[in-house]
Every structure is written in C-alpha cells, then in structure tokens.
Amino acid sequence: MIPKPVVASDLTKRFDSFTAVNGIDLELEPGESFAMLGPNGAGKSSTMKMISTVSPVTSGELKVLGGDPQADGPAIRARLGVVPQEDNLDEALTLRENLMVYARYFGLSWSAAGRKADELLGFTRLEDRAKDQVVSLSGGMKRRLTIARALVNEPDLVLLDEPTTGLDPQARHLLWERLYQLKERGVTLLLTTHYMDEAEQLADRLVVMDQGKIVAEGSPANLITQHVTKEVLEVRFASGHEFDVTGLGLRTEPLADRTLIYTDDGEGTLAKLVNDGHTPASSLVRRASLEDVFLALTGRTLVE
C-alpha cells in the first residue's frame, strides 16, 4: 500500500512564545492536489517547512511519505520536491547547470543529470535560455526554473509555497498550466496560497488556515456551498445616500469601501434595492468565491 504523502495530527510549531501552527490535522491522499489557503502569518509556510523536514516539530505527530521527518530526513527529502516561497536559485550557475548540480545532490550521474535538465527545461519552456545566467531571468521564469529544479528527482510529493505570488497574470496562467500537467501525471501537490483563484484552479481539496489553525476543510465547491451563498451582490452608495442593507439577502458584510450582500439571487436583490429607491452608485453581481468563505469564517479579508 502506498503510504499517505502527509499525515499530521495535532501538529504544532512554536517559536519562543509565538505559536505559528496550533494543533492542525492534515491527511493527504496519493495523487491529489491539496491547498492551504490563508493570509500571511496563518502558519502555512511553517507547516511547509516542517513537512520538508527542515523545521523540527514542536509537538504532535507528523509523517511524510511514511517516514518521520526527524529520523528519516534524507530518505524523505530524496522523494520530495520543494518550491520555496523565495526563489533560491544558484546565481553563479546557468539554468542548465542549476538543474544538473541539483540533480547531482540527489545522486544522479552527470549524464543522467544532463538528460533530466534538458527534459525539464523543455517542460518549463525554458530551453532557449539553457545557457543563460539566472540573474537575466524574469520573475515568472525564475519560478518555472525553481519548479523544474524541484522535479529533478521525480518526486512523489511536491511542496509549493505560494508558487505564483508576485507574478503577472500571464506568468501565473502558464505556471498553473504546468502544475496542472504535473497533477495529471499523478504527482501529489501540496501548495499554499493566499489567492482564492489559485486554490480554485489547482486544488482538489483544501484547508483554510487562520492564526495557526484550520478553520475549514473541503473541496472548493463544497466550502462555498457550505459557508456562503451562490452569489454575492457588491454595492457602494454615494456619500450622503448611504443605506443600511442589513436584512437583505441571507447575510451582509460591510467592508471599508463597499458592502457585500450574500444572496442566491443577486440580480433579484439588486432589483429590489432599486425598486425601493435605494439605487447604489455602483453594483456588481458575482459568483461567491473562497475569498467569501474566508471572510465568513474569520470576519477578515484574505489579502489586505
């Protein structure tokens, strides 16, 4: 039987008096794509570091690919691919050398490392830049190279810590497409993100984290139906014409610049407002997203 890629129970990480991860339970299935969604400081990166065996567990249980991170570190890391939040590519080396040298750390021969490097440069569409220095790459290309580097050992589990933070939309979509390909090949992906669209695009299942704890768990669609309505009506009133919308829809959420009205019929609710003579200065009807789930669960927005 294939061991579950990650099993954590009551997993806790403390730094002095600060508790970064506060007793979380996780269970990943082989081949699935799993996301941890939450704002900065939710404990996502600390969890990732414990799973990648470079951060000792304070308390609780953690098994990665069937092994104990403390005792079996090298054996676990041999089957792990890690894409850290900050690119740490080797700037003294070319793209191809980056991959080859890294493959050597995993014990590949130089000729196997060369073949692997060429294959992965192709996979990440960087083959034209093989002989260039890393410093000359754009942010999106650096991320792609970091992902290629994480794949040199054909890992069973790939950890991606905020893979697309700071990238422009085009670079993000190319990256998502490559990650989707990996997923199709059966590689287990564990990613953290604070973008709900990223979690919706890539994750089969996800946990929402806040202040070191898991506040919700499920598939993106499930979480939305469980915690919010199908649609959201966003309204903004002109100053001097504010109107208290409390009572409209199933729930309302006042934000600094607009008010959200959770309703299963956005257009209908808007029509009612207009009929009653409270036409908003601007309005938008959209589908509910994980952002709304997070807001409903914590009372705060995901990206501040």
Added chain:
Amino acid sequence: MMLAAVAYPYRVVERNVVSYRRLWLVLVSAMFEPVFFLFGLGVGLGQLVGDLEWYGEPISYAQFVAPGLLASSAMNGAIFDMTFNFYYKLKESRTFDAMLVTPLSISHVMDGEMAWAMIRGGFYSVTFLGVMLAFGLVTSWWAVLMPLAALLVGIAFAAMGSYGTTFARNWQDFDILFLITQPLFLLSTTFFQLEVYPSWARPIVQLTPLYHGVDLMRDLALGSVDGSALGHVAYLVAVTVIARAMVNRRMARLLLT
C-alpha cells in the same frame, strides 16, 4: 553511511568547481599576491636585512619569509571562500537552504564547502611552492609535506572563518575580518622571528593559529623538523575539529528553525 559522508560533500565541491569555471581569472589572480610579497619584501627588503640565523645555520631573509607567505596564502585562499562567498550563499542567495531540501545535511554541506576552500588554499600553496623551488628557497626534502601542511592550514581557517561568518549581520561586518586577518598575516612571525617579541608577548603570538602554520612551513622548508612541528599539527587539527563542530551547530540553529 561512510559513502554518504564522502559522496555528498564531493557534490558540493563539484558545485563550486562548476561555478568557478567562468571565474578562473579570480582564482588565478590571487596566486600572484604571495609572489609580489616574496619579491618586494623577501628579496628587496632582504638586501637590507641580510642573513638570519635559523637553528644555528645562516639563511637568507627570502628563505625565511617564503614559507610564512606560503602559509598565509593557504589561509587567505580558504578565508576568502568561507567568508564573503559563504555569507552570500548563507544570507543572500540562500543556496544552503536549497541544498538542505535535498538528501544533503548540514555536515555534508559544510564539509563540502570546507573541502573546496581547502583545495583552493592548497592550489595557491602549491603554485607558490613552485616559485620557491625555482628560486632555491627550499633546502630540505621535508618540503614534500608542505602541500599537505597547506591543506591543514586551509581547512583550519575554513572552519574558523565560516564559524565567524555565521555571526555577520551585514556586509559591513566583514571590516572586522580584516582587523583579524591583517594582524595575523603581519604579526604571526611571517616577517620576523618570535624572538623579536618581548618575552611576555611571545605566548600570545603562539596562541594564534597562523603562527603554527607559519612555523610548521618553515620547519618543513628548512628541514628543522622536531617535536614542535608535531605540536603545530596537533594544534591545527584540534582547531579544525572544534571549529567544525561549532559551525555545524550554528548552521543548524540558523537554517533548521
């Protein structure tokens, strides 16, 4: 276990070889520094100094200075890699973080880095030994052990240099490094004998690491090997072992948080 303890550090050395393939000029240029000192001070100033006495035998000033310069170049070669380059990989490019999510562990990374620094220091020493031979500054067969002694000096300073570097907060902190290496270079009996110091200062000089390297080299080059040479070796081995253990602990505290 034994295999990993050699194979993994070896791959870290390879990484440095690959990265220096385009920077060979940087490597080669540092080769000339001790040669300049040898001609400027050993030969030039030597004209004014005249001959010295070493274990009852007269020797030229150049003969006296050259082994000290060889030890210093082993130190400098190792120190350069294990301070500036080490800091860059530790704090700026975070190359070590990337290495530590592979099967490599901290001791593999450190052993590899130290081996590379030692090889680099050894390379300078061997080329300089060639210069010494060409100018007849080597008078003993003991000198065949000088490259080995240079590797020992190199690894001792690689271990100490990297340990010190783990405390650096920014690039400015490296000014302190020169406050340490410059006096070591100038005062560790490289350019004059221990007897020049007043008796109270001699034990202080004898406590510093480069003194042991310099005196060991001189013993080997001039054939004055006795029990004190073994003492120098023991000192340098002890420094290496202790500093290596300390830097491994420091690195774990910094990187495995």
